Amino acid sequence: MTQRVISGTSTPEDVGLDSSLRPKHLTDFVGQDLAKENLSIAMQAASMRGEPLDHVIIYGPPGLGKTTLALIIAQEMNVEIKVTSGPAIERPGDMAAILTRLNRGDVLFIDEVHRLSRVVEEILYSAMEDFFLSWMMGKGLGASNVNLRINPFTLIGATTRFSMVSAPLRDRFGSIYHLDYYEPEDMSLIVERSSRILQVDIEESAIQQIALRSRGTPRVANRLIKRCRDYALVVGDGIISGDMAREALEKLEVDALGLDRTDHRLLGSIIDKFTGGPVGLDTLAASIGEEADTIMDVYEPYLLKLGFLDRTPRGRVATPMAYTHLDRTPQTKAPSPQGRLI
Numbered sequence: 524m525t526q527r528v529i530s531g532t533s534t535p536e537d538v539g540l541d542s543s544l545r546p547k548h549l550t551d552f553v554g555q556d557l558a559k560e561n562l563s564i565a566m567q568a569a570s571m572r573g574e575p576l577d578h579v580i581i582y583g584p585p586g587l588g589k590t591t592l593a594l595i596i597a598q599e600m601n602v603e604i605k606v607t608s609g610p611a612i613e614r615p616g617d618m619a620a621i622l623t624r625l626n627r628g629d630v631l632f633i634d635e636v637h638r639l640s641r642v643v644e645e646i647l648y649s650a651m652e653d654f655f656l657s658w659m660m661g662k663g664l665g666a667s668n669v670n671l672r673i674n675p676f677t678l679i680g681a682t683t684r685f686s687m688v689s690a691p692l693r694d695r696f697g698s699i700y701h702l703d704y705y706e707p708e709d710m711s712l713i714v715e716r717s718s719r720i721l722q723v724d725i726e727e728s729a730i731q732q733i734a735l736r737s738r739g740t741p742r743v744a745n746r747l748i749k750r751c752r753d754y755a756l757v758v759g760d761g762i763i764s765g766d767m768a769r770e771a772l773e774k775l776e777v778d779a780l781g782l783d784r785t786d787h788r789l790l791g792s793i794i795d796k797f798t799g800g801p802v803g804l805d806t807l808a809a810s811i812g813e814e815a816d817t818i819m820d821v822y823e824p825y826l827l828k829l830g831f832l833d834r835t836p837r838g839r840v841a842t843p844m845a846y847t848h849l850d851r852t853p854q855t856k857a858p859s860p861q862g863r864l865i
């Protein structure tokens with residue numbers, strides 16, 4: 524997959540940026556009011572009872588703040604956080620080692636929790652439920668059963684694919700938080716906040732430009748601010764004006780709604796090659812030379828959110844809004860002969 528400037532997925536370029544711009548407290552976390560409110564109550568109740576917070580699963584597209592929220596929870600609960608990810612834990616013994624090292628109340632954050640292997644996941648079931656570990660060490664005659672009590676802890680799982688989290692694991696989380704793409708007003712607040720922290724000179728109209736072109740995704744907004752800052756520094760006087768932002772983003776081929784060349788290729792293909800659809804995911808993937816999974820995880824969610832794409836049982840369909848945005852005239856299907864049912 525080519526590197527897209529509007530991709531929500533973290534790139535090496537984002538690592539430093541992510542940590543310097545991450546809100547540290549729940550009150551600095553912009554938007555997602557319902558999730559914030561419920562989380563705040565759950566945390567206060569747990570503190571009042573003197574117990575660890577119930578296990579939490581956070582899901583939503585990349586770049587919306589899942590890792591940030593996990594770090595905030597640990598910070599607000601005043602506990603340590605151990606960060607790992609599903610694919611990083613290879614054997615049950617590795618999982619057990621992590622769990623036995625947790626102190627009372629600590630947070631274990633597992634990113635991409637849907638990618639835990641089955642055997643590793645099974646260790647978690649009793650750990651989450653009863654803070655108890657039970658697993659077979661070794662194989663064959665030398666195998667022995669190990670049982671261990673561990674400290675009560677909070678598991679925070681993050682995933683972009685909620686439906687791929689197994690049912691037994693899903694059932695063991697006490698609460699589920701869904702992060703959705705941010706509304707333009709929240710995006711403006713995020714752009715303003717990040718610009719302030721990065722100490723960039725930015726005009727109000729540029730804030731709006733970037734907010735609208737960031738696909739409702741804070742990580743994308745942060746990246747675009749940086750690109751605009753570089754552009755303004757080299758081409759202008761260092762101040763990001765509205766025109767400067769528009770020019771910089773046009774050069775990056777990010778359009779007024781945050782769509783890039785790949786989005787245009789995908790929608791254009793449905794419209795031009797498949798008369799607007801429906802077209803099956805695999806056929807579409809082959810026609811633009813992308814993986815079906817990549818289309819589903821990376822490209823489609825935002826197009827669905829914009830209402831440019833529909834998923835129907837017979838395949839993907841481009842909506843009239845997509846035609847308008849791409850400047851295409853909908854082809855009228857040949858009229859059926861009058862009076863005949865077809």
Ligand SMILES: Nc1ncnc2c1ncn2[C@@H]1O[C@H](COP(=O)(O)OP(=O)(O)O)[C@@H](O)[C@H]1O
Binds near residue numbers: 541542588590
């Ligand atoms: N609600 C928010 N308010 C302000 N900035 C945010 C918010 N959510 C995310 N960010 C910014 O976006 C970046 C990416 O967020 P992150 O938590 O890493 O996303 P995810 O884990 O969902 O991929 C963070 O470093 C932070 O700067």
Ligand SMILES: [Mg+2]
Binds near residue numbers: 589590591634
């Ligand atoms: Mg993350």
